[in-house]
Amino acid sequence: MKWFHSLRWKLLFLFFIISYIPLMFFSSVILDRMETYYLTESEKGWLGKANMVATQVKEGNYLIDNSNYNLFKTLIASKSSENGARILVVDASGFVIMDSSGADTNNTLMNDTVLSALNNQEKAQKIEGLPIMTAAVPVLDKDKKTVVGAVVLVTSIKDVFLPIQDMKNQIYLLSLVIALIAGLLSFATSSVITKPLKTLMKFVQKITNGQLDQKVNVIGKDEIAELGNAFNHMTDQLQRVEQSRQEFVSNVSHELKTPLSSIKVLTESLMFQEDVPVEMYKEFFEDINSEVDRLNNIISDLLTLVRLDQREIPLNIANVDINEMTQNILKRLTPLAKKKEIKLIYESHKDIIAEIDEVKFTLALTNLIENAIKYTPSGGEVGVVIQSDLQDAFISVQDTGIGIAKEEQSRIFERFYRTDKTRNRETGGTGLGLAITYKTVIMHNGSIQVESEEGKGSVFSVQFPLRHVWEGGTK
Known part of the structure; x- marks a missing residue:
């Protein structure tokens, strides 16, 4: 059964099922309605014929007066031959007075159709599993007040039933053939889908091998x-x-x-x-x-x-005063700035409280400000601006330093990446500070971006939510 696991064979099976089931459903509905219609019309026709016989039985008063038995027998025989049906006449107790076939004469006949007729209700029905229909109608006395018996017609409906059955078999067979054709066509055309997938699978296997x-x-x-x-x-x-x-x-x-x-x-x-x-x-x-x-x-x-x-x-999240944290960082870095005669500028217009890991975030922000000082020539400026809205806090570190080339800005957060000869090891550091900063900001569900122009300076912008969002929801 390994072949069944092939996508093409699965498509064949799928298209066969998709095609066959709707066809069978609609075919069954249509055929059932056709069968119901033709059987209903047949029932009406045979009830009409049974009523004609019942009328003649009533007019001849055959169920009341036994003196005309031979004439009664001749009438039933002729009507049976005329209609091509077996005719039985029963009295009010179900006793068979006359049977055109002679098989049930002087016997008692009781079934659903006979009981309905004796209760003054016409009824016709097909015998389950056989192409035979029975139709029974009441026979009233001449005053049309009392049911004195019933006329029962038993007839073959092969001319209606068998063509419908043949039609059913043909439509079911046609549905099966159509479904098979649809499945085979899908199998033939499935290569359009499976071929590129197989090709892609070969490339995936090559990648797993290191290519x-x-x-x-x-x-x-x-x-x-x-x-x-x-x-x-x-x-x-x-x-x-x-x-x-x-x-x-x-x-x-x-x-x-x-x-x-x-x-x-x-x-x-x-x-x-x-x-x-x-x-x-x-x-x-x-x-x-x-x-x-x-x-x-x-x-x-x-x-x-x-x-x-x-x-x-782990992140030790707590409510942290961002203004106070930033000012403390600037105080620690002031000696480094004074040594290079760099002016530190701090700007904030309101108090900002955020849920962060203060130790890790302090290290990240320190890396940004320290880099700004290191790569800004003597006499320059480094500014730190803090802002916030209802959801996020924003920290930007601006400098008037040497700047970063545009083609290198997308790589500065990579580990050990150095932009040019000016940014060499003589400035100190390990080359990992910005990578640590980037990772820390990401862990706080934030983002960091850089805008820079060579010879004019850089601006590092950090955005992070005021309320920390943990994996799986907000704590």
Whole structure:
């Protein structure tokens, strides 16, 4: 049954069912109505014939006067031959007085049609499972007041019933053939759907084997084309992620190798020189200590990023005064700004309280302001503006620094990414500050954007909700 798991066979089965069931339903409804109509017309016709016989029985007074029995028998025989039906006449108690076939004469006949007729109600019905109809009508006395008996006609309705049955069989067979044809056509045309899917599946298997440079040829604008476009977009993203991973590994290796190389050179210089002055020992040990601090900072920031990625560091959400938090950050960074003669400007027009993790958010905002100071030339300005509406808070950090090239602005939040030679390691830092800032803002369900022009400065805009939204709802 492995073949049944094929999409084409499933489509064949699906189209067969979809085609066959409605055809059978509508065919059954139409045929049932046709059968009901023809049977009703047949019942009316045979009731009319039974009434004609009943009228002659009443006029001859045959159920009251037995003296004309032979004439009565001749009448029933002729009418039976004329109508092509078996005719029975019963008295008021159901006793068969006359039977054109002679089979039930002097017997008692009681069924639904006879009982209805003896209760002065005409009735005709088809015998279940047989092409035979019985029609019974009452026989009244000459005063038309008392039921003295009933006339029963038993006749074959093959001329009506059998054609309908044949028509049913033909329509059911036709429905089956139409459904099969529809299924086979769907099977034949399903390759239009399954072929591109099979092709796409081959490319997916290649990607699972590590071949990320896969692209499918997209034709048209239908759902299959949309799936192909989505696949191509996914491969682009996977290639970018792989490229970022490789760059990240390379950058980590380089960042860690640089201080280690410096430490090795410094230690070897001390080891292989004789009569080294104490001052040189002190100077080299200070440089070694600085490189160890730098190495430690890189490792700490890397661990922080890994934990943020894996959500290992929980958010300690609390109501925080954003104005007070920002002012405290500016106070700590004032000595750095004064050293470069940079003017710090703070602007806020109202108190803002937000649900955030103060420690993590302080680190993120500190990274932004510290970068603005580092990359702003002496005599420049760094401004921090805080605003809010009913739902969100907005913090913008503006500087008059060297700016960022437009083509590089989309990558500045990547780990270890450096825009140009001016932004080198001599400015300090690990190259991970903006990556940590970006991840922290995202964890707070916020967003961060940058607008910059080379030589004129940059503006980093942070937006985050005043009320923190947890996964699954607001606490």
